[in-house]
Amino acid sequence: MSEVRIRPVGIGTRLTLRCGCVLLDDAGTTVLVDPGHFSGHRAALDAALRATAGIGLDDIDIVFFTHLHFDHYDDLGYGPRTTVAVSARELEFFARFIAARDDGEGVEAFLAREYEHLAPVFRRQFVRLAHDRRYDFANASFAGRLRTVVPGEALTPNLRVIDLEGHAPGQIGLDCLTAHGRTAIAGDALLSLDDALAADVAHHLVYWRHDLLLAARESLAGHDCVVPGHGPWFEPRSARLIETTEGLLHG
Ligand SMILES: [Zn+2]
Numbered sequence: 281m282s283e284v285r286i287r288p289v290g291i292g293t294r295l296t297l298r299c300g301c302v303l304l305d306d307a308g309t310t311v312l313v314d315p316g317h318f319s320g321h322r323a324a325l326d327a328a329l330r331a332t333a334g335i336g337l338d339d340i341d342i343v344f345f346t347h348l349h350f351d352h353y354d355d356l357g358y359g360p361r362t363t364v365a366v367s368a369r370e371l372e373f374f375a376r377f378i379a380a381r382d383d384g385e386g387v388e389a390f391l392a393r394e395y396e397h398l399a400p401v402f403r404r405q406f407v408r409l410a411h412d413r414r415y416d417f418a419n420a421s422f423a424g425r426l427r428t429v430v431p432g433e434a435l436t437p438n439l440r441v442i443d444l445e446g447h448a449p450g451q452i453g454l455d456c457l458t459a460h461g462r463t464a465i466a467g468d469a470l471l472s473l474d475d476a477l478a479a480d481v482a483h484h485l486v487y488w489r490h491d492l493l494l495a496a497r498e499s500l501a502g503h504d505c506v507v508p509g510h511g512p513w514f515e516p517r518s519a520r521l522i523e524t525t526e527g528l529l530h531g
């Protein structure tokens with residue numbers, strides 16, 4: 281595996297529910313991960329990319345979503361050259377979610393049956409978002425450029441899709457070599473360094489399957505660098521935060 285360049289576009293924070301957003305560059309192919317950080321503000325993301333890397337949102341080759349929770353995923357009107365990569369398994373889950381909305385079971389009953397733990401603040405958002413345009417994938421800005429991916433496949437030659445199912449159904453991440461060593465983009469399998477140091481996940485607001493979430497967290501323990509869902513990057517073995525010296529840091 282050759283080294284992939286990684287830069288923060290937005291550092292995740294807990295209080296504002298902002299997720300971490302990173303820009304990866306694999307030999308000239310640019311991959312933007314979880315731009316939900318910018319919560320609908322396309323111009324702010326475009327400005328952050330220009331400040332970080334001198335490119336605009338329309339120059340991005342691949343937008344990759346670790347999972348489709350509303351704080352990570354948004355349709356920001358991606359340009360004609362941009363492919364949008366989403367977990368095949370999670371997309372199937374959303375098809376069932378929308379079917380439950382339309383065919384009688386109802387969104388609330390579906391969520392209660394599917395999620396092992398869903399705090400009221402998240403449940404209310406999920407119910408509301410069942411009717412949000414961003415989950416109408418057939419009419420998304422990227423409808424013709426949607427790429428479904430599965431764990432084990434190469435997103436680009438040096439970026440491997442990994443299975444992090446548990447927090448969300450079908451959740452995925454990315455595994456690569458960077459200047460920080462073996463690096464994982466963890467989505468919400470790990471929320472932060474504090475979360476990684478916690479013995480259990482009782483403080484989590486949402487998880488789909490408890491046992492799978494614990495297994496996903498375990499699988500990240502050997503990496504040199506973890507980009508968590510909602511906090512600064514860290515080194516799991518030493519429990520040290522990693523200083524990110526480039527990019528536009530905010531939060
Ligand atoms: Zn999430």
